[in-house]
Amino acid sequence: MNALVELFLVLAVLVMAVKLLMLNAWRAVLFVYPDRVRLLPDASAERMELPPELVARGEQLRALGFRPLGVHLEKSPLRRGFRSYDFVHPEERVFATLHLSSQGQPRLYLLTPLAPRGFELTADSKRLAFDVPGLYRAVGMPECPPELLLQAHRLRVREVCPAEDFTWEGRLQAGRDWYQGPGAQEIRRQNLPGLLWTLVALAIVVSLFLGGERAV
Known part of the structure; x- marks a missing residue:
């Protein structure tokens, strides 16, 4: 026994x-290996269909002047890829990305690539502040509505020099550069x-x- x-x-x-x-x-x-994450285009703006959980956020972004860019897939080793839904506001010099958290909650973050390199990132989820002067700043503002998130992001972007490419290709490249560069430390x-x-x-x-x- x-x-x-x-x-x-x-x-x-x-x-x-x-x-x-x-x-x-x-x-x-x-x-x-944080640099092993691959960003792959998944759907164009014309074929972008938001999940029901993200429709309301998508409408809020459109009301703020954002327009759809497309859907990209982020795939890391040993994990199925997850979809992110991208928007852009060229006048504000910012990308907006919607996605679902692992718990199925809607999430939004704003991203501005900097020249010659670097990023400003503002998210509506809990996120430890990250600040590498001249290269990368990230901040989380949990449950912040899109219009207030954009206002906060706008104030931070005024202090830096944004890049020029706010196209769909520019968004994909910005994501790849983030994983290859300053994002690696945050991922770790x-x-x-x-x-x-x-x-x-x-x-x-x-x-x-x-x-x-x-x-x-």
Whole structure:
């Protein structure tokens, strides 16, 4: 009976470790290789259809003068890609991107590429402030409505020199440059817990197998 109980406990711990790996391995890979994220065009502005959860936000953006650009797919290793819905306001020199969070909540962030390089980013979700002078500034304003988010972003953009390309190609390139450049540090900070949980899960698996070998 003791042997059966021990086997059951070992299997339970192994299942838990495997589940941890499945949930966090992609975050660990993203921590190590943030520049491996690919931005792929998924639909043009004419074919862009917002999910029901994002329709209201899309209408708010249009009322503020934004126009649709297209849909892009962000795909990282070991993870299915997720869609982002892009808009642009050339006069304000800002891109707006809608997407759904992992919990299915509507999210919006405003992005302005800078010349010769750099980014200003303002999001309506919880986000740790990030400031690399002259290169990258990001701030989160949870649950902030689009019009107030745009006002806050506009004030910050006045202090810098925006880039000139606010086309669909410019939006895709800005996303790729973000992952290849200043965004990498932020991605690592966001995914550090995933890396730690992955190491814990691997340590559990290794200890189970080594313990089994010693028992033999």
